[in-house]
Amino acid sequence: xxxxGRLSAAIEVLExxxxxxxxxxxxxxxxxxxxxxxxxKDRAFVSGLVLxxxxxxxxxxxxxxxxxxxxxxxxxxxxxxxxxxERIVSAASEEPHGPGGLAVEELGALETPRSLDDAPxxxxxxxxxxxxxxxxxxxxxxxxxxxxxxxxxxPVDLRVNLIKTDPQRAAKVLExxxxxxxxxxxxAFRIAAPDPTERAGSVETxxxxxxxxxxxxxxxxxxxxxxxxxxxGKQVLDFCAGGGGKTLALAGAMGNTGQLxxxxxxxxxxxxxxxxxxxxxxxxxxxxxxxxxxxxxxxxGKMDVVFVDAPCTGTGTWRRHPDTKWRLTPEQLERxxxxxxxxxxxxxxxxxxxxxxxxxxxxxxxxxxxxRLAAFRERHPGFAVKHIDLADLPTTPEGYLRMTPLRTGTxxxxxxxxxxxx
Numbered sequence: 575x576x577x578x579g580r581l582s583a584a585i586e587v588l589e590x591x592x593x594x595x596x597x598x599x600x601x602x603x604x605x606x607x608x609x610x611x612x613x614x615k616d617r618a619f620v621s622g623l624v625l626x627x628x629x630x631x632x633x634x635x636x637x638x639x640x641x642x643x644x645x646x647x648x649x650x651x652x653x654x655x656x657x658x659x660e661r662i663v664s665a666a667s668e669e670p671h672g673p674g675g676l677a678v679e680e681l682g683a684l685e686t687p688r689s690l691d692d693a694p695x696x697x698x699x700x701x702x703x704x705x706x707x708x709x710x711x712x713x714x715x716x717x718x719x720x721x722x723x724x725x726x727x728x729p730v731d732l733r734v735n736l737i738k739t740d741p742q743r744a745a746k747v748l749e750x751x752x753x754x755x756x757x758x759x760x761x762a763f764r765i766a767a768p769d770p771t772e773r774a775g776s777v778e779t780x781x782x783x784x785x786x787x788x789x790x791x792x793x794x795x796x797x798x799x800x801x802x803x804x805x806x807g808k809q810v811l812d813f814c815a816g817g818g819g820k821t822l823a824l825a826g827a828m829g830n831t832g833q834l835x836x837x838x839x840x841x842x843x844x845x846x847x848x849x850x851x852x853x854x855x856x857x858x859x860x861x862x863x864x865x866x867x868x869x870x871x872x873x874x875g876k877m878d879v880v881f882v883d884a885p886c887t888g889t890g891t892w893r894r895h896p897d898t899k900w901r902l903t904p905e906q907l908e909r910x911x912x913x914x915x916x917x918x919x920x921x922x923x924x925x926x927x928x929x930x931x932x933x934x935x936x937x938x939x940x941x942x943x944x945x946r947l948a949a950f951r952e953r954h955p956g957f958a959v960k961h962i963d964l965a966d967l968p969t970t971p972e973g974y975l976r977m978t979p980l981r982t983g984t985x986x987x988x989x990x991x992x993x994x995x996x
Contacts, residue, residue, distance in 0.1 A: 575611075575612060575613070575616040575619075575671075576665075576668055576671065577661070577664070577665035577668065577672075578664075578665045578666065578667070578668025578669075578671050578672030578673070579616075579668070579671035579672070580616060580619045580620055580623070580665075581623070581647065581648075581651070581665050581666065581672065581673055582671055582672060582673045583605060583609065583612075583616075583620045584619075584620050584623040584624050584627070584647050585643050585644050585647050585673055586605065587601045587602055587605050587620065587624050588624055588627060588628075588643035588646065588647060589643045590604070590605070591624075591628075591643075591897060592643055595901065597897060597898075597901075598624060598625065598628060598895070598896070598897040601624075602617075602620070602621050602624060605620065619770075622769075622770030623647060623650055623651070623655075623770065624647075625727075625770075625896055626650045626654045626655070626727070626770055627643075627646045627647050627649075627650040627654075628896040628897050628900070629654075629700065629725040629726070629727075629892075629893070629896040630650065630653075630654060630700050630725050631646055631700065631896075631900065632696060632697045632700045632701070633690060633693070633697055633698065633700050634646045634649035634650055634653060634654070635649070636688060636690060636693050636697045637649055637653065637683060637687035637688050637690065638680070638683045638684075638687070638688070639679070639683055639688060644673060645680065645683075648662060648666070648676075648680060648684060649683075649684070649687075651665075652684050652687075653687070654770075655770060659681075659684055659685055662676070662684060663675075663676055663681075695717060695718040696718075696721075698718040698722065699717060699718035699719070699720070699721030699722050699725075700721060700722060700725045700899075701721045701899055702899065702900065702902070704904060705889075705899075705902075708939050708940070708941065709721060709938070709939075711940050712938060712939065712940050712976075716980075719980060720938070720978055720980050720981075721892075723978065723979035723980035724889075724890075724892040724893055724938075724978070724979055724986065725892065725893070725896070726767075726893060726979060727767040727770065727893065728767060728792075728893035728894050728979075728985065729764050729765055729766050729767045730764070730765040730767075730777070730790060731756070731762065731763070731764050731765075731790070731791060731792050731793045731796070731984075732748065732753060732762070732763040732764070732765070732777065732788045732789065732790060732791070733759075733761055733762060733763075733788060733789050733790075733791040733796050733823060733826070734760075734761040734762075734763065734787065734788050735761075735786055735787055735788055735789060735822070735826050735854050735855070736761055736826045736827070736829065737786075737825065737826055737829060737830060737854060737855045737856065738785065738786050738787050738854065738855050739782070739787045739788075741755065741760050741761055741763075743787075744761075744763070744782070744787055744788055745763070747780055747781075747782040747787065748763055748780070748782075748788070750780070751765050751777065751780065752765060752766070753765045754766075756793055758793065758797065758965045758967075758982075759793070759796055759797065759800060759965065761796070761826070762793050762796055763788070764793065765777075777790055784853070785853075786853040786854040786855055789819070789822060789823075789850075789854070791819050791823065792984060792985045793982075793983065793984045793985075794890070794936075794977045794982065794984030794985045794986070794987040795819060795820060795823070795936075795985070795987065796823055797964065797965065797967070797975075797977065797982075797984065797987070797989075798820065798883075798932075798934045798975075798987050798989045799820045799823035799824055799827070799881075800823075800827070800964060800965075801932060801934075801962050801964050801975060801989045801991060802824065802827075802879050802881055802930065802932045802991070803879070803930065803991070805824060805827050805828050805832065805878075805879055806827070806828055806829060806831045806832065807828075807831045807832045808828070808832045808878035808879055809832060809833050809835075809876055809877050809878045809879075809926075810824055810828065810832065810833070810834050810835065810877065810878060810879045810880075810881065811834075811835045811836075811837065811873060811877045811879070811880045811881065811921075811924055812824060812834070812835065812836045812837070812881045812883070813837055813838075813880055813881060813882045813883075813917065813920075813921040813924070814837075814838055814839075814882055814883045814884060814885065814917060815836035815837060815838045815843075815844055815847060815861075815883075816838055816843045816844065816883065817843060817844070817846055817847065817850075818836065818844065818846065818847035818850050818851065820881065820883050820934075821834070821836045821847060821851070821859070822850060822851065822854050822856065824881060825851065825854065825856040825858070825859060826854070828858060830855075830856065830857045830858050831858065832858060832878075833858055833860065834856070834858050834859045834860070835859075835860050835861075835862055835873065835877075836859060836860070836861050836862065837861075837862040837863075837864070837869060837870060838864070839864050839917075840864070841863050841864050841865050844861060844863065847861060848861060870924065873924050874923050874924055875923065875924070875925070875926050875927070876924070876926050877924045877925055877926055877929055878926065878929045878930070879929060879930050879932060880921050880922075880924045880925045880929070880930070880931050880932070881932045881934070882917060882918060882921045882931065882932065882933050882934065883934045883935075884913070884914045884917050884918070884933065884934065884935050884942075884946075885910060885913045885914065885917065886910050886914070886935040886936055886937040886942050887902055887906065887907055887910050887937050887939065887942065888936055888937065889902070889936075889937045889938045889939055889986060890935075890936040890937055890938050890977075890978070890985050890986020890987055890988075891936050891985050891986070892986075893979060893985060894985070907939070907941060907942075910937075910942060911941055911942060911945075911946065914935070914942060914946045915946060915949060915950070918931075918933065918946065918950045919950075919953065919954075922950075922954050922957070922994075925957075925994045926994070927994055927995065927996040928993070928994065928995075928996040929993070929994050930960065930991055930992065930993055930994075931957060931991070931992040931993075931994065932989065932990070932991050932992075933946075933947060933988075933989070933990045933991075933992065934987065934988065934989050934990075935987070935988050936985060936986060936987055937986065937988060938976075938978060938986040938988070942988075943974070943976075943988040943990070944970075944972065944974070947959075947974075947990055947992070951992075956994055956995045957992040957993065957994055957995070958992065958993050958995065959972055959973050959974075959990065959991070959992060959993075960973070960991040960992065960993045961973035961991075962974065962975045962989060962990075962991055967982060968981070972990075973990075974988065974989065974990045975987075975988070975989040975990075976988050976989075977989075
């Protein structure tokens with residue numbers, strides 16, 4: 575495909591996302607299935623342009639005077655990808671596959687864009703207006719900068735599986751992917767975000783991946799698991815295990831000592847957990863499925879650590895899933911808050927006296943974090959906040975850990991550790 579065909583395809587996908595309220599991954603998948611002629615570089619180009627347009631939809635739209643898919647796609651080429659005006663004109667005009675020649679207004683906006691100086695903060699930060707007071711509450715005057723960092727492309731982070739290997743050996747096999755060690759954790763490596771038009775190097779192509787030497791896992795997620803503290807030889811329950819990313823991180827830290835339990839209220843989400851654990855060499859894992867009668871039987875009051883990776887709005891993952899910030903609504907936030915209260919109440923009884931309850935979200939909103947913990951502690955006064963001391967990371971005045979791309983170079987995560995009184 576030439577530039578014009580790729581640009582047309584990206585506009586088509588953006589229109590599909592907007593008109594049908596479709597997740598970006600599904601819209602891109604549908605386009606790919608209908609475009610068998612597209613090669614891997616074509617797919618990388620279209621996917622990259624769609625996601626970059628969604629990441630900065632408001633600021634790009636402001637500069638163009640409209641947030642229409644065509645305008646935002648053109649602006650992404652000009653202001654995110656640094657294409658020359660001549661190249662954009664040529665791509666748009668390509669016959670028969672280009673999206674059509676540029677209008678005078680489009681040419682003017684691409685050449686002399688509307689200044690962002692007078693734009694409101696949600697435009698600077700590329701987030702919906704209704705979220706502004708929520709972000710102001712957490713970040714104050716820095717909210718636009720924090721949100722803008724969530725509009726950047728994300729790197730690929732890897733976690734070395736200490737059950738199978740060590741960081742030194744892993745570093746050698748990861749050299750072809752240009753992975754660099756991250757100082758915050760001994761087992762963390764990072765592959766820089768690729769050029770948007772290029773496919774990232776496939777981690778699965780490294781033979782050591784098939785052997786279970788490492789997993790793809792954001793650094794923030796790795797740090798959240800590490801915040802659980804010492805887990806070797808302990809009784810540990812991952813209460814919202816899902817696909818098992820943090821379950822396996824906890825398993826790696828346990829080194830096949832103690833007993834690790836994995837539970838989720840949706841059995842489908844745990845479908846890949848056992849194969850992944852087998853590949854990782856985990857031998858101390860017991861999966862508790864909700865399809866069983868009384869799946870948590872025998873665990874109440876016996877867990878040293880109960881890890882709660884709670885359902886949330888995912889506002890901290892906007893770098894990787896930029897379309898979700900435009901679909902998020904106040905009603906969805908309210909539903910998530912209710913779910914978080916419920917899951918905390920269900921998890922708390924499993925913690926033994928003197929044990930720890932670790933609460934994690936990939937949300938940057940206080941309503942899902944500090945507020946939920948304050949409400950929980952009112953209902954369960956036997957839990958006290960335990961200050962997190964991890965990798966010299968700054969904590970909130972309450973002792974919680976808040977990570978963001980701007981502050982920690984990770985996805986947005988919130989972590990709290992509560993200790994049950996003895």
